[in-house]
Amino acid sequence: LQAPKRWFTHFYVVSVLWNGFLLIWLFRAKFLGGSLPSWIQHVHHVLGRASQSEDTGNEHFSALLVLLLLWLHSCRRLAECLWTSVFSSGVIHIVQYCFGLGYYIAVGSTVLCQVPTDVRNGKELSMQIHWYHIVGVMMYIWASLHQHRCLVILANLRKSKSGKVVSLSHSVPFGDWFERVSCPHYFAELLIYVSMAITLGFHNVTWWCVVMYVLFNQALAAVLSHEFYQKNFSSYPKHRKAFIPFV
Structure with missing residues (x-):
């Protein structure tokens, strides 16, 4: 099914x-x-x-x-x-x-x-407001903005300038964090969950387990997408990593 x-x-x-x-x-x-x-x-x-x-x-x-x-x-x-x-x-x-x-x-x-x-x-x-609340929220906003930008870039690959969907095929994205990694929206998702761990004060073991799940889940999806790009686009940028910049 x-x-x-x-x-x-x-x-x-x-x-x-x-x-x-x-x-x-x-x-x-x-x-x-x-x-x-x-x-x-x-x-x-x-x-x-x-x-x-x-x-x-x-x-x-x-x-x-x-x-x-x-x-x-x-x-x-x-x-x-x-x-x-x-x-x-x-x-x-x-x-x-x-x-x-x-x-x-x-x-x-x-x-x-x-x-x-x-x-x-x-x-x-x-x-009740502590420094880690401020750091966590700022990191959350930063990661969320970049994730949205990257999702807009991906969507625009399948749209015309007027916003009409013209294709469902895959293309190579450029711009924002795509210049460093193949799946920056997955990386941003990880950062969002890390920001919540920071907001909880760093010490919440249960939430760090959630972060680890997100890490492995998003990393696997990113590696599969990265391999797809490399296999189907011969001119795909060689310097791009799959998930985390420079790693």
């Missing part, structure tokens, strides 16, 4: 809805005196986090910020899938499709499961 690649859009529809739901839930718990759902409390009990008593508010604020970044990322990617990207007639296996849907549900839940369930509202918002 196979699904068309344009169904990638479904991943971001699910992510926008689910992570938006989690974001509202955490916002209510943080600022409106609400409580986290019982299933989150059950996960905390299983992980042994229910016994943690120390909560300065930083974990809640960091998680809230990361959920916001994740939701904004999903919104942008959904908009790009709907109005920017031009999908080929390629397909993906239905198992890969189902895994993708599950992944975008799990990744937001992972963030929510990292914070203590006992909310404390004793600190002002300004006191």
